[in-house]
Amino acid sequence: MGRLRRRLFPSLPLSLTVFCFWLLLNSEISWGHTLMALLLAVVIPLFATRLDREFARIGRLRRIPRMLWILGWDIVLSNIEVARRVLGPEREITPGFIWVPLDIGNIHGIAALTSIITLTPGTLSAVLSDNRRYLLVHVFNLKDPQEVIDQIKRRYEAPLMEIFP
Structure with missing residues (x-):
């Protein structure tokens, strides 16, 4: 079950963020908007994990x-x-x-x-x-x-x- 969740939602925080933002961007909450938010919450993190990420290294903040x-x-x-x-x-x-x-x-x-x-x-x-x-x-x-x-x-x-x- 954990492996399936990680495959569908490689980044749960990103999925939740996409889901919430999609609902906030629309003027009303309906079944259609909720289903679209769920679809985007699944698809966008799947594509995002394929991007080549370069993590920030921080040096002297002074x-x-x-x-x-x-x-x-x-x-x-x-x-x-x-x-x-x-x-x-x-x-x-x-x-x-x-x-x-x-x-x-x-x-x-x-x-x-x-x-x-x-x-x-x-x-x-x-x-x-x-x-x-x-x-x-x-x-x-x-x-x-x-x-x-x-x-x-x-x-x-x-x-x-x-x-x-």
Whole structure:
């Protein structure tokens, strides 16, 4: 009986979460919604177990407060810069894409880096290369590509490499 349950429900918490969320997403609880929730609670964890998971390894957490302070400050400065550029002459805006070479290899650190880049006004993470070594970033006002790359690596990637070794 235990083997059958593990085959049908490889992750009971995930199954329960899917079941509950499906019912919460619908405006009413009916037999049809309940059966669909049960079907999804069985099928989704079966597919999820086949995904290649990479578990997060956490390193030095003491870098987080300083990095969050730097990120908050950069967000404020970027908002001011973007507003100034948008309200100024259009010819002074020079958008562009750059490939940022990555030293960080941990996928969770890369995900954090892409989120940080996208959170900062004026930049947007676009594509991660298949080998996870380069990140394509769109920059709202690209004057010096190497300066932007150096800033991303110094201010965000280096601390993230300590947090996600």
